[in-house]
Amino acid sequence: MxxxxxxxxxxxxxxxxxxxxxxxxxxxxxxxxxxxxxxxxxxxxxxxxxxxxxxxxxxxxxxxxxxxxxxxxxxxxxxxxxxxxxxGDLTRPSEPIALGSRHPISLVKNQIIDIFSRIGFNVSEGPEIEDDWHNFTALNLPEYHPARDMQDTFFVQTNPDILLRTHTSSVQVRYMENNTPPIRTISPGRVYRNEAISARSHCFFHQVEGLYIDKDVSFADLKQTLQYFTTEMFGKSKIRLRPSYFPFTEPSAEVDVYWGLETETDYKMTKGTGWLEIMGCGMVDPNVLKNCNIDPQEYSGFAFGMGIDRIALLLYGISDIRMLSENDMRFLEQFKSVL
The missing domain is CATH 1.20.1270 (Substrate Binding Domain Of Dnak; Chain:A; Domain 2)
Structure with missing residues (x-):
């Protein structure tokens, strides 16, 4: 037993x-x-x-x-x-993962960065809360200069010298202060202006500004650079430059691209002319170079700036700029198929 x-x-x-x-x-x-x-x-x-x-x-x-x-x-x-x-059951097939989507602003910004990076431009960034020197004075806009009225500014009440930047040109000033020529950089970022919000304008939007400083830089170099950009970005090779005024460039110009008149939408966008304004540009004013400790007798350069939001509206046929900041999933999900 x-x-x-x-x-x-x-x-x-x-x-x-x-x-x-x-x-x-x-x-x-x-x-x-x-x-x-x-x-x-x-x-x-x-x-x-x-x-x-x-x-x-x-x-x-x-x-x-x-x-x-x-x-x-x-x-x-x-x-x-x-x-x-x-x-869960590790032997079961995985659940399909919902794909996210990039924001149209990011899509356009990344495309612009990619185009300019091919010709040697790097990316520079700076603070969105700026001081008066970098946003205005160093850019040939001293105190009481009438051109300051061109940009309705958000000032910080506790310190009138501090403000929300009105353009990314302030980043270019900072870059010139800390780097010696040759300089070839673009500055994408969000900017703020005290404007009424509507389908065509907002109190904040996005810009990309470019800067090239070197010896013997000419207006012809500027035009050829912009010609390359419009061809790569829009597939449009015909541009024109109209005389304009900006305090920090001289001479200055507005850049138009010939969009064409093939559809009714083209007529509406170009007001029947076929031409569409896309950016401002010009040769950097010698006073700006002096303010950034760059000798204007030895160096020259050009600058340009464009609105990312406006290009996004144009490329994707968006009728209201407010849609870019409302975070409506029905709107954003339309960009899932866009890389």
């Missing part, structure tokens, strides 16, 4: 399963009311007195082994169930 109990102890030690039903059958077989352990205890009275001690020890060993085995396997099974509940 004792040898039989030892055989069962060995069976318990080698038993394993990954199935709850098999584990329950094992428990009933050994520890149930009609299980083997109770049967062995019932036979205790029939065992010879000189074997009772060894027999009782053998039954207890079988009981302990069976209970420990059930407890151990049960914990393992519950642990696997918990892991399955946490991570």
């Amino acid at each position: 004792i040898e039989k109990i030892k055989e069962y102890i060995e069976e318990v030690d080698t038993f394993t399963t990954n199935n709850k039903e098999d584990l329950e059958a094992f428990r009933i077989k050994f520890s149930g009311k009609k299980g083997l352990i109770n049967d062995f205890f019932a036979e205790f009275r029939n065992v010879a007195n000189d074997q009772k001690k060894e027999y009782g020890q053998a039954i207890n060993a079988l009981k302990v082994a069976a209970e420990e085995k059930v407890k151990s396997l049960k914990e393992d099974l519950e642990s696997k169930e918990e892991e399955k509940g946490k991570y």
